[in-house]
Amino acid sequence: xxxxxxxxxxxxxxxAVSVVFHVGANGVGLLDPGSETNCVxxxxxxxxxFWLSQELCRRRAVSIIVPPCFNQKMKKDVxxxxxxxxxxxxxxxxxxxxxxxxxxxxxxxxxxxxxxTFASRYKEMLSKSxxxxxxxxxxxxxxxxxxxxxxxxxAKSSMVEYKKxxxxxxxxxxxxxxxxxxxxxxxxxxxx
Amino acid sequence: MNTTFKNYQFTMLDKIYRSEEEKERALRLNKDRKMxxxxxxxxxxxAIKACSEEIDKYKGKLVVKxxxxxxxxxxxxxxLLQELSTCEEGQLPPYNSDKFDQVIRECEEHSxxxxxxxxxxxxxxxxxxAKNEDHYGSFIHHLSLIRNKRCLMAYVYKRAEVxxxxxxxxxxxxPEEIHDKLNFSExxxxxxxxxxxxxxxxxxxxxxxxxxxxxxxxxxxxxxxSEIGEVSLGDHSVSLCKDSLHSLRRTDAExxxxxxxxxxxxx
Numbered sequence: 475x476x477x478x479x480x481x482x483x484x485x486x487x488x489x490a491v492s493v494v495f496h497v498g499a500n501g502v503g504l505l506d507p508g509s510e511t512n513c514v515x516x517x518x519x520x521x522x523x524f525w526l527s528q529e530l531c532r533r534r535a536v537s538i539i540v541p542p543c544f545n546q547k548m549k550k551d552v553x554x555x556x557x558x559x560x561x562x563x564x565x566x567x568x569x570x571x572x573x574x575x576x577x578x579x580x581x582x583x584x585x586x587x588x589x590x591t592f593a594s595r596y597k598e599m600l601s602k603s604x605x606x607x608x609x610x611x612x613x614x615x616x617x618x619x620x621x622x623x624x625x626x627x628x629a630k631s632s633m634v635e636y637k638k639x640x641x642x643x644x645x646x647x648x649x650x651x652x653x654x655x656x657x658x659x660x661x662x663x664x665x666x
Numbered sequence: 667m668n669t670t671f672k673n674y675q676f677t678m679l680d681k682i683y684r685s686e687e688e689k690e691r692a693l694r695l696n697k698d699r700k701m702x703x704x705x706x707x708x709x710x711x712x713a714i715k716a717c718s719e720e721i722d723k724y725k726g727k728l729v730v731k732x733x734x735x736x737x738x739x740x741x742x743x744x745x746l747l748q749e750l751s752t753c754e755e756g757q758l759p760p761y762n763s764d765k766f767d768q769v770i771r772e773c774e775e776h777s778x779x780x781x782x783x784x785x786x787x788x789x790x791x792x793x794x795x796a797k798n799e800d801h802y803g804s805f806i807h808h809l810s811l812i813r814n815k816r817c818l819m820a821y822v823y824k825r826a827e828v829x830x831x832x833x834x835x836x837x838x839x840x841p842e843e844i845h846d847k848l849n850f851s852e853x854x855x856x857x858x859x860x861x862x863x864x865x866x867x868x869x870x871x872x873x874x875x876x877x878x879x880x881x882x883x884x885x886x887x888x889x890x891x892s893e894i895g896e897v898s899l900g901d902h903s904v905s906l907c908k909d910s911l912h913s914l915r916r917t918d919a920e921x922x923x924x925x926x927x928x929x930x931x932x933x
Contacts, residue, residue: 479820481747488744499802501783504739513799523738529809535802 486567487525493536556594561619568619603629739810743817761849780807837924887931
């Protein structure tokens with residue numbers, strides 16, 4: 475559960491979603507660019523930021539239209555090659571957004587879809603994060619969503635720590651078993 | 667002879683007749699074409715007229731749409747936070763007082779609208795539970811207020827966190843470039859935070875701000891980078907001139923190093 479002061483959570487809730495108004499609302503004409511008066515009419519279809527649509531949806535004042543990042547085309551893209559889908563620039567908060575919007579739109583397929591997307595992207599992300607060089611930022615990082623990037627970063631730094639640990643333990647004494655070399659025949663009988 | 671003449675006459679007549687017919691057909695064609703042309707022109711002009719009418723109809727609104735994008739409720743507050751989040755961890759962008767004030771003004775506007783909508787609703791003498799257009803309008807303003815508040819709080823809170831960390835990382839005196847990024851109350855906050863840590867350290871009789879890992883050597887060789895002057899350290903005083911080398915106790919040298927006045931001297 476993100477905290478009240480969580481900046482990432484706040485920025486994520488700025489994501490726009492299309493909603494349809496079931497009620498009219500006075501004095502908020504700014505929300506609907508097409509309205510002539512200073513109010514939103516019943517049945518108007520508008521893009522609202524998520525924080526507003528969420529509360530309105532809970533009070534059954536609007537209904538949310540499934541956003542384009544969970545539509546059929548996106549699903550096909552993910553099916554084709556999940557690792558190639560560019561989440562970073564288009565939907566930086568793909569998973570968080572999906573988790574939050576899923577109970578509001580009632581589309582049961584979103585949950586499994588998110589899991590599938592994550593699972594198929596996870597393997598490549600992990601192997602790349604372990605082999606990535608420390609200083610350079612590889613290109614594929616730009617495709618990762620914000621959450622994936624945090625994980626990538628964590629995996630990378632754990633790898634750095636591991637390497638440090640290995641170097642610091644090189645001074646250990648070798649096991650005596652490893653030091654023993656079996657004497658060859660020639661050493662046993664040098665005279666022959 | 668006669669018959670041949672007659673035949674000739676017939677063929678001539680036939681020719682003439684035919685040419686007449688051709689002429690007529692050509693005329694008719696021409697007429698048709700002209701009609702078609704004039705019809706086509708009218709169709710085209712009609713279409714252009716309809717198009718320009720349609721364009722006129724949406725002209726004003728398209729402009730409004732562009733304007734609305736920047737003006738969406740609480741958008742500015744989110745931009746403030748965006749500034750913070752693009753900054754590297756542990757660093758601060760300059761305090762954006764312009765935008766902060768703009769958000770506060772937006773909040774005042776929301777509050778005004780909210781109250782007027784509530785008044786309007788009350789004047790209609792409805793049941794208190796009834797939900798009409800005024801109710802939802804005021805509700806949206808209310809949500810925007812809460813949202814703006816959350817953004818501003820997060821902005822201040824995050825900055826306060828970073829400012830606190832400066833006491834541990836940078837020391838009691840902030841370098842110029844960091845100091846300029848804070849606004850007045852943040853500077854006060856930093857001073858107060860330092861004072862609290864100092865008094866706690868005094869109570870404990872243990873300096874909490876020194877390095878957690880003990881140094882191998884209690885003394886450190888340093889080179890002075892800028893003129894500091896006479897400084898009394900413990901029981902003796904040292905004159906720290908520029909570019910002079912000293913061997914100081916690590917605890918004495920650390921604050922100078924973190925301020926960038928000295929550097930560790932390595933041979």
